[in-house]
Amino acid sequence: xxxxxxxxxxxxxxxxxxxxxxxxxxxxxxxxxxxxxxxxxxxxxxxxxxxxxxxxxxxxxxxxxxxxxxxxxxxxxxxxxxxxxxxxxxxxxxxxxxxxxxxxxxxxxxxxxxxxxxxxxxxxxxxxxxxxxxxxxxxxxxxxxxxxxxxxxxxxxxxxxxxxxxxxxxxxxxxxxxxxxxxxxxxxxxxxxxxxxxxxxxxxxxxxxxxxxxxxxxxxxxxxxxxxxxxxxxxxxxxxxxxxxxxxxxxxxxxxxxxxxxxxxxxxxxxxxxxxxxxxxxxxx
Amino acid sequence: xxxxxxxxxxxxxxxxxxxxxxxxxxxxxxxxxxxxxxxxxxxxxxxxxxxxxxxxxxxxxxxxxxxxxxxxxxxxxxxxxxxxxxxxxxxxxxxxxxxxxxxxxxxxxxxxxxxxxxxxxxxxxxxxxxxxxxxxxxxxxxxxxxxxxxxxxxxxxxxxxxxxxxxxxxxxxxxxxxxxxxxxxxxxxxxxxxxxxxxxxxxxxxxxxxxxxxxxxxxxxxxxxxxxxxxxxxxxxxxxxxxxxxxxxxxxxxxxxxxxxxxxxxxxxxxxxxxxxxxxxxxxxxxxxxxxxxxxxxxxxxxxxxxxxx
Numbered sequence: 001x002x003x004x005x006x007x008x009x010x011x012x013x014x015x016x017x018x019x020x021x022x023x024x025x026x027x028x029x030x031x032x033x034x035x036x037x038x039x040x041x042x043x044x045x046x047x048x049x050x051x052x053x054x055x056x057x058x059x060x061x062x063x064x065x066x067x068x069x070x071x072x073x074x075x076x077x078x079x080x081x082x083x084x085x086x087x088x089x090x091x092x093x094x095x096x097x098x099x100x101x102x103x104x105x106x107x108x109x110x111x112x113x114x115x116x117x118x119x120x121x122x123x124x125x126x127x128x129x130x131x132x133x134x135x136x137x138x139x140x141x142x143x144x145x146x147x148x149x150x151x152x153x154x155x156x157x158x159x160x161x162x163x164x165x166x167x168x169x170x171x172x173x174x175x176x177x178x179x180x181x182x183x184x185x186x187x188x189x190x191x192x193x194x195x196x197x198x199x200x201x202x203x204x205x206x207x208x209x210x211x212x213x214x215x216x217x218x219x220x221x222x223x224x225x226x227x228x229x230x231x232x233x234x235x236x237x238x239x240x241x242x243x244x245x246x247x248x249x250x251x252x253x254x255x256x257x258x259x260x261x262x263x264x265x266x267x268x269x270x271x272x273x274x275x276x277x278x279x280x281x282x283x284x285x
Numbered sequence: 286x287x288x289x290x291x292x293x294x295x296x297x298x299x300x301x302x303x304x305x306x307x308x309x310x311x312x313x314x315x316x317x318x319x320x321x322x323x324x325x326x327x328x329x330x331x332x333x334x335x336x337x338x339x340x341x342x343x344x345x346x347x348x349x350x351x352x353x354x355x356x357x358x359x360x361x362x363x364x365x366x367x368x369x370x371x372x373x374x375x376x377x378x379x380x381x382x383x384x385x386x387x388x389x390x391x392x393x394x395x396x397x398x399x400x401x402x403x404x405x406x407x408x409x410x411x412x413x414x415x416x417x418x419x420x421x422x423x424x425x426x427x428x429x430x431x432x433x434x435x436x437x438x439x440x441x442x443x444x445x446x447x448x449x450x451x452x453x454x455x456x457x458x459x460x461x462x463x464x465x466x467x468x469x470x471x472x473x474x475x476x477x478x479x480x481x482x483x484x485x486x487x488x489x490x491x492x493x494x495x496x497x498x499x500x501x502x503x504x505x506x507x508x509x510x511x512x513x514x515x516x517x518x519x520x521x522x523x524x525x526x527x528x529x530x531x532x533x534x535x536x537x538x539x540x541x542x543x544x545x546x547x548x549x550x551x552x553x554x555x556x557x558x559x560x561x562x563x564x565x566x567x568x569x570x571x572x573x574x575x576x577x578x579x580x581x582x583x584x585x586x587x588x589x590x591x592x593x594x595x
Binding site for chain 1: 339342343344345346362363365366368370371372374375376377378380389390392393394395434437
């Protein structure tokens with residue numbers, strides 16, 4: 001423990017966390033998150049009243065639970081998008097920015113290895129984004145539970161997959177930042193995300209239209225960046241079996257990424273981090 | 286040729302080379318800087334001074350050649366643990382205050398927890414910023430940043446201090462401070478590698494200087510030899526007679542009289558008092574007596590040329 005606390009990784013991780021915590025973008029995201037949770041809570045309250053008025057008999061009770069499940073996934077879908085956005089926005093300029101400004105010079109001339117800087121930054125952002133995800137997803141789940149007395153199945157599995165998305169995004173953002181300018185990196189990361197997002201939809205249409213080509217395009221785009229696939233898997237874990245039959249909604253899925261995709265995402269995140277460290281190690285500063 | 290053994294060298298490079306695409310930044314850098322020396326690295330802008338320093342610290346990878354720093358190959362973090370560095374265009378985490386900034390870098394040096402606070406206080410006092418320990422670096426002037434940057438480079442009590450243009454943002458008081466710090470370090474046996482184009486600074490502080498141009502060492506001179514060398518004396522006096530001037534021949538072969546102004550060249554400082562006494566005893570009324578060495582600036586322009594390497 002002592003050697004960990006004095007290691008450069010830990011020092012950089014703390015610095016990164018403190019620096020990110022001072023930036024307006026994080027506070028804006030937190031404020032936005034609070035606003036979202038407030039609106040979400042108020043809306044859920046209204047919906048519950050309506051549902052209670054309309055519901056009668058055992059079939060209606062079942063339908064109510066299904067509806068609550070969809071509402072939960074809707075809330076978590078927004079949280080998922082916000083955390084991915086924030087993971088990229090906070091980390092996209094950390095390497096390129098410090099290389100550009102020259103801040104990095106007095107850091108890398110210290111007795112540390114360059115990978116320790118990359119790993120430290122990654123760790124700092126990961127802790128921060130984990131807290132953000134816990135706050136936002138915890139807020140949604142708690143509101144649903146308090147207002148509607150409902151909680152989705154396999155909640156922890158779903159949240160773990162959402163968390164894995166953050167890990168993937170931080171990896172790719174650091175890898176890009178180790179070689180590209182901030183702007184180019186942002187374009188690259190959001191470009192990949194856009195392709196994966198679109199690919200996910202194409203895949204769902206493909207399943208619906210029974211077009212194997214469209215499904216393949218979707219799978220390929222998920223290989224480029226597995227975040228959208230992770231969300232669909234998370235939604236699959238947390239949806240009630242009946243809700244799957246609802247069909248084409250962004251927060252439930254009729255084409256479920258396999259567990260192999262989860263393994264792929266873990267490897268992808270690790271490879272992105274190794275790539276970031278490897279490129280940064282050789283880079284002239 | 287030299288008596289220097291490898292282990293007594295702070296810096297040693299062999300044919301170090303760096304190219305960026307077509308552009309040759311450093312052509313062939315071979316240097317030996319013994320421990321305990323204050324070494325000046327001089328050259329016009331774009332001569333490759335900063336690139337050379339960056340190769341020493343493994344900020345950039347050499348395209349060719351190799352070297353050692355404190356007996357370890359370039360790029361070894363164990364060497365950097367014993368080195369202090371202040372880059373030329375320093376930028377720091379300016380949201381930290383001065384004490385936090387030093388603490389961060391002390392932690393990066395892996396200093397022991399209990400050593401850090403006393404060291405920070407000592408250094409803040411050394412660079413005259415003890416009143417500003419709790420001010421954010423964002424509010425610092427360039428000179429103050431240079432001071433805190435220097436403190437940062439001294440945290441680990443380095444054996445080798447590498448300074449890239451350390452006085453460019455400083456006022457005369459700050460420059461004096463840097464000079465005094467370098468002098469104290471030298472007394473403690475610290476090697477200082479000083480990258481500068483402020484020649485008067487270098488002239489006062491350095492033992493030896495290397496002149497570089499187009500990424501190549503053109504000449505290495507010991508400053509003491511410059512100091513001990515030939516000098517010119519300019520005298521302004523009344524009642525100078527031709528006989529007097531002729532009598533100066535025993536000290537100097539080149540004497541020139543132009544009204545009240547007399548100039549002569551002497552082989553060294555030793556003759557100065559005698560020449561002065563002679564003039565006074567012969568009845569000259571001396572108003573000014575100014576010996577002048579060949580300045581480093583003259584030497585710089587002579588060696589590097591006036592084109593500035595551009």
